[in-house]
Amino acid sequence: MINDGSKQREIDKRTIPYKLILEERELPKYWYNVRADMTKKPAPLLDPETMKPITEEALRKVFCDELVKQELDDTTRLIPIPREILDFYKMYRPAPLIRAYCLEEKLGTPAKIYYKFEGNNTSGSHKLNSAIAQAYYAKNQGLKGVTTETGAGQWGTALAMACSYLDLECQVYMVKCSYEQKPFRREVMRTFGASVTPSPSMTTEIGQKILAAHPDTSGSLGCAISEAVEVATKTEGYRYVLGSVLSQVLLHQTIVGLECQAAFEKYGVEPDVIIGCAGGGSNVGGLISPFMGEKLRGEKDYQFIAVEPKSCPSLTRGTYAYDYCDTGNICPLQKMYTLGSNFIPSPSHSGGLRYHGMSSIISELYDQKLIDAVSVEQTEVFAAAEEFARVEGILPAPESSHAIKVAMDIAKECKETGEEKTILFCLTGTGYFDMYAYEKFNNKQMEDYIPTDEELQASFATLPEIK
Amino acid sequence: MINDGSKQREIDKRTIPYKLILEERELPKYWYNVRADMTKKPAPLLDPETMKPITEEALRKVFCDELVKQELDDTTRLIPIPREILDFYKMYRPAPLIRAYCLEEKLGTPAKIYYKFEGNNTSGSHKLNSAIAQAYYAKNQGLKGVTTETGAGQWGTALAMACSYLDLECQVYMVKCSYEQKPFRREVMRTFGASVTPSPSMTTEIGQKILAAHPDTSGSLGCAISEAVEVATKTEGYRYVLGSVLSQVLLHQTIVGLECQAAFEKYGVEPDVIIGCAGGGSNVGGLISPFMGEKLRGEKDYQFIAVEPKSCPSLTRGTYAYDYCDTGNICPLQKMYTLGSNFIPSPSHSGGLRYHGMSSIISELYDQKLIDAVSVEQTEVFAAAEEFARVEGILPAPESSHAIKVAMDIAKECKETGEEKTILFCLTGTGYFDMYAYEKFNNKQMEDYIPTDEELQASFATLPEIK
Numbered sequence: 034m035i036n037d038g039s040k041q042r043e044i045d046k047r048t049i050p051y052k053l054i055l056e057e058r059e060l061p062k063y064w065y066n067v068r069a070d071m072t073k074k075p076a077p078l079l080d081p082e083t084m085k086p087i088t089e090e091a092l093r094k095v096f097c098d099e100l101v102k103q104e105l106d107d108t109t110r111l112i113p114i115p116r117e118i119l120d121f122y123k124m125y126r127p128a129p130l131i132r133a134y135c136l137e138e139k140l141g142t143p144a145k146i147y148y149k150f151e152g153n154n155t156s157g158s159h160k161l162n163s164a165i166a167q168a169y170y171a172k173n174q175g176l177k178g179v180t181t182e183t184g185a186g187q188w189g190t191a192l193a194m195a196c197s198y199l200d201l202e203c204q205v206y207m208v209k210c211s212y213e214q215k216p217f218r219r220e221v222m223r224t225f226g227a228s229v230t231p232s233p234s235m236t237t238e239i240g241q242k243i244l245a246a247h248p249d250t251s252g253s254l255g256c257a258i259s260e261a262v263e264v265a266t267k268t269e270g271y272r273y274v275l276g277s278v279l280s281q282v283l284l285h286q287t288i289v290g291l292e293c294q295a296a297f298e299k300y301g302v303e304p305d306v307i308i309g310c311a312g313g314g315s316n317v318g319g320l321i322s323p324f325m326g327e328k329l330r331g332e333k334d335y336q337f338i339a340v341e342p343k344s345c346p347s348l349t350r351g352t353y354a355y356d357y358c359d360t361g362n363i364c365p366l367q368k369m370y371t372l373g374s375n376f377i378p379s380p381s382h383s384g385g386l387r388y389h390g391m392s393s394i395i396s397e398l399y400d401q402k403l404i405d406a407v408s409v410e411q412t413e414v415f416a417a418a419e420e421f422a423r424v425e426g427i428l429p430a431p432e433s434s435h436a437i438k439v440a441m442d443i444a445k446e447c448k449e450t451g452e453e454k455t456i457l458f459c460l461t462g463t464g465y466f467d468m469y470a471y472e473k474f475n476n477k478q479m480e481d482y483i484p485t486d487e488e489l490q491a492s493f494a495t496l497p498e499i500k
Numbered sequence: 501m502i503n504d505g506s507k508q509r510e511i512d513k514r515t516i517p518y519k520l521i522l523e524e525r526e527l528p529k530y531w532y533n534v535r536a537d538m539t540k541k542p543a544p545l546l547d548p549e550t551m552k553p554i555t556e557e558a559l560r561k562v563f564c565d566e567l568v569k570q571e572l573d574d575t576t577r578l579i580p581i582p583r584e585i586l587d588f589y590k591m592y593r594p595a596p597l598i599r600a601y602c603l604e605e606k607l608g609t610p611a612k613i614y615y616k617f618e619g620n621n622t623s624g625s626h627k628l629n630s631a632i633a634q635a636y637y638a639k640n641q642g643l644k645g646v647t648t649e650t651g652a653g654q655w656g657t658a659l660a661m662a663c664s665y666l667d668l669e670c671q672v673y674m675v676k677c678s679y680e681q682k683p684f685r686r687e688v689m690r691t692f693g694a695s696v697t698p699s700p701s702m703t704t705e706i707g708q709k710i711l712a713a714h715p716d717t718s719g720s721l722g723c724a725i726s727e728a729v730e731v732a733t734k735t736e737g738y739r740y741v742l743g744s745v746l747s748q749v750l751l752h753q754t755i756v757g758l759e760c761q762a763a764f765e766k767y768g769v770e771p772d773v774i775i776g777c778a779g780g781g782s783n784v785g786g787l788i789s790p791f792m793g794e795k796l797r798g799e800k801d802y803q804f805i806a807v808e809p810k811s812c813p814s815l816t817r818g819t820y821a822y823d824y825c826d827t828g829n830i831c832p833l834q835k836m837y838t839l840g841s842n843f844i845p846s847p848s849h850s851g852g853l854r855y856h857g858m859s860s861i862i863s864e865l866y867d868q869k870l871i872d873a874v875s876v877e878q879t880e881v882f883a884a885a886e887e888f889a890r891v892e893g894i895l896p897a898p899e900s901s902h903a904i905k906v907a908m909d910i911a912k913e914c915k916e917t918g919e920e921k922t923i924l925f926c927l928t929g930t931g932y933f934d935m936y937a938y939e940k941f942n943n944k945q946m947e948d949y950i951p952t953d954e955e956l957q958a959s960f961a962t963l964p965e966i967k
Contacts, residue, residue, distance in 0.1 A: 050524040051590040057517040123518040124602070124893045135591065135665070153620050155895045155930070197890040198602070217684075217935035221895060223942045224886055419691055423664040426591045428622045428688060463622070465932040468684035475690045 036451050038143035042134060045145070051134060053147075053296040055127035061291040062114055064284045067322040067394060068107035070329040073401065075107070075280070075393035076368035079355060084499060087365050095262060095364070096281075097272045099170040103281040110326075112284060114166075121165045121198065122288070125154040130296040131460075135424040137444065144447035145455045146440060147304065149293050149320065150427065151462060155221070158430065158462030159316055160191035160276050163285035167274040168195035177270030178202025182232065182257030184211055185385035185432070186218030187462060188276030193227035202271075203227040206234070206260045209252035210380065218466050232257035239263050239361040253377050254388055259361025277313025278358065278367070278392050286319020289459060294323050304335060306443060308458040310435035311339040311348065311406070312385050314392025320459045325398065337404040339395065340435040342414070343483045345378040347371060347391045348399055348406035350489060355499045356390055366497065369396040372484075373492035379482035382411060383470035384431030407439060410481045414438050415474040418464070430462040431470055503918050505610035509601060512612070518601060520614075520763040522594035528758040529581055531751045534789040534861060535574035537796040540868065542574070542747070542860035543835035546822060551966060554832050562729060562831070563748075564739045566637040570748040577793075579751060581633075588632045588665065589755070592621040597763040598927075602891040604911065611914035613907060614771065615927045616760050616787065617894065622688070623658035625897065625929030626783055627743050630752035631658035634741040635666050644737030645669025649699065649724030651678055652852035652899070653685030654929060655743030660694035669738075670694040673701070673727045676719035677847065685933050699724035706730050706828040720844050721855055726828025744780025745825065745834070745859050753786020756926060761790050771802060773910060775925040777902040778806040778815065778873070779852045781859030787926045792865065804871040806862065807902040809881070810950045812845040814838060814858045815866055815873035817956060822966045823857055833964065836863040839951075840959035846949030849878060850937035851898030874906060877948045881905050882941040885931070897929035898937055 068074055077086040092101045103112065114122075133146040151159035171179050178201055183189025189205040196203035205227050212219060212231035219229050232252050233240040237260040243250065250256075258275070265273035275282060297304065307324055309317030317339045327333040341348055347370045357374040358364040371390040378387045391399075398404045411431075418434035420441070421427070429437060436458040447454050464471065473479045535541055544553040559568040570579065581589075600613040618626035638646050645668055650656030656672040663670035672694050679686060679698035686696050699719045700707040704727040710717060717723075725742070732740035742749060764771065774791055776784030784806045794800040808815055814837045824841040825831040838857040845854045858866075865871045878898075885901035887908070888894070896904060903925040914921050931938065940946045 052524065054521060054523075056521075057519065121893075124598075155889065155893055157932075161893075194893055198893065216939070217932075220935040220939045220942060221932075224895065224938050225890060422622065423692060426588075426622055426628075426661055426665065428691065465624075465684075465688075468687040471691050472683070472687045475687060 036143045037141040037448070038137055041143065041453070042137060046134065049132055049300050049302070051132055053130040053132065053300050055292060055296055055299065057123050057127070059295055060119060060122060060127055061288055061295065062119070063111040064114060065287045065291060065323050065326060066106065066110055066112055066284055067325055068280065069110035070326045071397070073397065075397040078365040078367055079499070081362055081364065081366060094266055095273050097171045097174045097176060099174070100167060100281050103284055104279060115169060118166055118169050125161070126288070127292050128153060130293055133425055136421060139424045140441065140444050140448065142444040142448045143451060143453045144444040145453065146444055147302070147455070147457045148460045149289055149457070150460045151289060152427070152430065152460060156187060156191035156194055157465060158187040158191065159286060159289055159319065160188045161194060162288050163276065163282045163315065164188070164191035164195040166285040168192065168199050168201055171272055171274070172199045172201050176272055178204065179272055179274045180204045180206070180261040180265040181274050181276065182206045182254060182261045184208045184254045184387055186211060186215050186466060187385065189227070189229070190218060190221050191276070192274065193222040193225035196227065197225040204264060205229045206232040206257040208232055208254060208257050214469060215466055232260050234260065237263045243360070251380065253360060255360035255374055258359040259363055262359065262363055277315035278388065278390065280394055282315045283318035283322065283392055283394055286315045287322045289319040290321060290323040293320070293457060303455060304457040305454045306336045306338065306456045308338045308340060308436045308440050308456065310386060310432050310461060311341045311391065311395065312432060313388045314395040316459055316461045318392050318395050325403065328403065338439060339399070339404055339406045340439045341406065341408050342382060342386050342435065343408040343410050343481065344382040345372065345387050346408045347389065349408045352493055353396060353400055354496055356496055358390060367393050369393050370399065372489060373495050375495050376492045381480040381482050384467055386432050386435065409435055409438050412479050412481055415471070415479060417441050427460065428464045429460055430464045431467050433459070433461040503610045504608040504915070505604055508610065508920070509604060513601065516599055516767050516769070518599055520597040520599065520767050522759060522763055522766065524590050524594070526762055527586060527589060527594055528755055528762065529586070530578040531581060532754045532758060532790050532793060533573065533577055533579055533751055534792055535747065536577035537793045538864070540864065542864040545832040545834055546966070548829055548831065548833060561733055562740050564638045564641045564643060566641070567634060567748050570751055571746060582636060585633055585636050592628070593755070594759050595620060597760055600892055603888060606891045607908065607911050607915065609911040609915045610918060610920045611911040612920065612922045613911055614769070614922070614924045616756055616924070617927045618756060619894070619897065619927060619930035623654060623661055624932060625654040625658065626753060626756055626786065627655045627658035628661060629755050630743065630749045630782065631662040633752040635659065635662035635668055638739055638741070639666045639668050643739055645671065646739055646741045647671045647673070647728040647732040648741050648743065649673045649721060649728045651675045651721045651854055653678060653682050653933060654852065656694070656696070657685060657688050658743070659741065660689040660692035663694065664692040671731060672696045673699040673724040675699055675721060675724050681936060682933060699727050701727065704730045710827070718847065720827060722827035722841055725826040726830055729826065729830055744782035745855065745857065747861055749782045750785035750789065750859055750861055753782045754789045756786040757788060757790040760787070760924060770922060771924040772921045773803045773805065773923045775805045775807060775903045775907050775923065777853060777899050777928060778808045778858065778862065779899060780855045781862040783926055783928045785859050785862050792870065795870065805906060806866070806871055806873045807906045808873065808875050809849060809853050809902065810875045810877050810948065811849040812839065812854050813875045814856065816875045819960055820863060820867055821963055823963055825857060834860050836860050837866065839956060840962050842962050843959045848947040848949050851934055853899050853902065876902055876905050879946050879948055882938070882946060884908050894927065895931045896927055897931045898934050900926070900928040
């Protein structure tokens with residue numbers, strides 16, 4: 034007889050609610066810095082002018098002081114969360130950890146599926162966790178404003194919200210095709226008081242240069258980063274902030290994993306497999322870090338899976354090398370899994386996860402074979418998203434749906450093998466501003482594009498040579 | 501010295517969290533039927549063919565059996581919530597009751613502001629509370645599917661979600677201007693498997709008739725209702741369901757007020773003023789009913805305020821009379837505050853709250869002067885919405901923002917008078933699909949339209965004569 038998990042589910046329902054909710058007083062008071070537990074640390078950032086490890090002083094021109102400290106600190110295990118940030122977190126955190134009883138039943142699987150839902154806030158994603166931290170440190174330093182880039186728009190929205198709360202100016206460079214295709218994302222940012230400029234623009238030198246060379250370009254994240262950094266470094270009282278990739282961002286996002294740990298402990302649950310979608314790495318990094326710490330310290334073992342799109346496969350098909358983080362080559366260089374800073378994913382790929390590189394922490398952990406990575410196609414991702422939405426009642430973001438797809442695949446395998454694996458994934462956000470992509474899927478007009486080996490080789494050829 | 505409330509807030513923060521959350525096991529197990537405690541009950545529905553009180557049998561052609569019972573039952577105080585519905589509620593309920601510490605601080609008011617947040621689900625509003633109940637009873641009766649209408653799209657989305665969960669067919673008639681202006685709402689419904697038809701359409705007799713007379717009409721709720729009812733009564737195994745106005749809907753929505761009561765009791769809070777936005781009355785009715793019960797039984801006293809738009813002012817400028825609920829005059833007649841079933845609010849008015857009539861329960865309570873009503877202009881509503889969003893971090897629906905506006909006004913009065921009123925309002929939903937309206941507001945292109953006395957008199961002249 035097949036074990037469809039139904040008996041165990043009825044037993045579980047007696048002690049485990051649908052939503053494993055922590056109380057506000059159970060909110061983690063520290064972020065966890067996984068680098069402190071890594072024997073081999075991520076490689077240092079390089080200064081693009083000297084190609085040597087960048088100094089604190091040079092970084093301070095770009096980022097505000099406290100964030101520079103966090104970026105460079107690879108030894109302090111726990112970083113206290115300031116009270117003001119904790120107060121802001123209380124508006125939408127602790128975020129629910131949800132037992133997917135309905136999905137399990139639909140799949141008829143003995144696997145136990147849990148997901149951390151980070152979409153229950155107006156920014157619609159986990160991005161707000163780092164946005165408020167970065168805005169707070171900028172405000173605390175007496176700065177006037179911050180600049181940033183945004184692609185899919187979640188990060189820009191999160192930053193606009195954090196800045197409006199703290200009364201800080203916010204200038205967002207939004208990738209031009211996104212600016213045009215997602216006017217409503219733009220309006221949310223404007224409603225929160227941010228100024229939004231389509232990138233590339235004529236407001237920066239680098240934008241002018243790119244437009245002169247490619248007048249019809251629809252923009253890219255790497256290009257928008259260059260513009261935002263240029264404005265920040267040239268404007269009095271401004272600094273630049275970034276929504277992913279950097280180690281400081283992964284640090285702030287550990288609130289996600291720490292809350293999962295606390296909720297699991299409260300209800301006596303132990304996960305076997307932990308899954309996150311991977312673009313720049315902030316979500317998967319924040320989710321897995323505290324569990325990875327246990328693994329690195331030899332206390333427990335887990336399987337970690339980073340899921341990326343086949344159209345932008347930095348971990349599964351990229352190369353581990355020093356590369357530029359932006360198109361204009363004005364940001365520090367980072368050693369990471371990369372597709373080359375000139376790589377631009379197919380426009381047919383929807384949503385985020387379009388960045389050419391990957392967090393240096395995730396890259397190093399992957400290189401040490403402590404994390405697995407898989408890539409999935411867009412159409413199968415939306416099919417999983419729809420199946421999930423119909424039973425769990427949450428319309429997921431395309432990004433998050435990469436993790437859903439793999440979690441469902443594993444749950445289906447368990448149905449075959451009878452294994453009762455406990456799966457955790459992060460539902461990073463909601464898809465309310467991605468209905469254009471859902472419409473394409475509903476109308477069976479969605480396309481997948483997988484770069485060829487030749488395209489990737491050509492892109493790798495542009496990597497900088499580091500001695 | 502002015503009492504800006506800051507001292508009391510610091511004290512309150514020690515015992516009252518930002519989010520007053522109930523546990524799943526604290527979910528109310530019964531809906532509360534306020535009619536049972538009313539000495540003078542709402543007038544009975546009339547059969548449009550006989551103009552006599554409608555029989556259970558006649559109603560069963562339109563609604564499923566259990567819902568007919570609930571519609572006609574004005575004596576049973578507590579109606580048990582079936583286990584299957586409770587299980588569905590657990591996916592997104594109990595909904596948070598939030599102490600608006602940040603808003604209070606921003607306003608510098610000694611008033612204590614609480615709001616029940618009903619937008620934390622993919623339908624984006626409280627509508628899901630009744631959608632799942634109505635879909636459940638339809639499924640339980642062995643029906644194949646349901647039809648409905650939707651204007652702003654929240655109800656249609658909620659019903660599509662509930663039907664997809666229960667594997668029930670769902671046909672939505674969507675007011676044509678909404679169908680065209682809100683393609684993304686339409687896609688959410690399609691993602692949940694519903695079929696969506698712009699109304700008026702050629703698929704029904706009434707639609708054909710309306711299109712013949714008004715080929716360029718952009719549609720109305722009253723017209724979409726007629727189409728949905730026609731299809732339901734003519735299709736084997738189908739019934740019609742409605743998202744507001746009816747007493748059964750108010751009954752299901754009492755889960756909102758009951759959770760507020762439970763959370764207040766848990767934390768030792770007593771509200772003075774309770775505020776809800778009013779379109780058809782389902783939200784304000786569900787919110788206030790349990791508190792009204794206490795008032796009717798002489799146990800406690802509260803001030804209740806229903807807030808409606810000046811462009812569709814059924815309570816504040818309507819007349820209390822029997823009227824048709826739909827344009828095609830095929831639905832039962834209801835005694836209610838109404839602007840006349842041919843009244844169509846100005847297209848410049850955004851969002852819902854566009855219905856010409858009002859729940860018979862709310863109408864009767866208002867007529868007995870147990871509820872106050874005020875009307876507000878659209879531009880001031882969006883200004884309040886923006887101010888709220890920037891400090892509370894939730895982008896509210898235009899409908900909900902009517903309640904926000906009045907709550908903020910009262911809080912500002914408290915600042916003048918020094919009163920420490922405790923205010924509760926319902927934040928019925930989020931505005932993610934209303935960015936078109938926010939864009940108009942951001943660009944200072946928003947218009948208000950208030951119907952003239954002559955227009956209303958002309959509309960009242962079309963009311964049916966009842967002997």
